Amino acid sequence: MDTGDLLKHLEKQNALVMDAYRSMSHELRKLQVEEELLMRKFYEFMTSQGLIDKKKNSAKATENGNGPSEVLEASAKEH
Numbered sequence: 001m002d003t004g005d006l007l008k009h010l011e012k013q014n015a016l017v018m019d020a021y022r023s024m025s026h027e028l029r030k031l032q033v034e035e036e037l038l039m040r041k042f043y044e045f046m047t048s049q050g051l052i053d054k055k056k057n058s059a060k061a062t063e064n065g066n067g068p069s070e071v072l073e074a075s076a077k078e079h
Helices: 003-048 054-064 068-078
Strands: none
């Protein structure tokens, strides 16, 4: 195998790795969006059941810039 063949092989491998990286990054972003949607639904459920004080946690979330997932995590740590 000469240098030219090795270079072609490495370029092909690089293209495959970059394609896999893009694909996994896209899948990760989709999962993060899905997680946030599920956490919002879970937060709505928890507040409707009276398990989370919505007013108290809404104020905390606003001042901290957090979403429902962070509020749920903080609430779980308090209990």
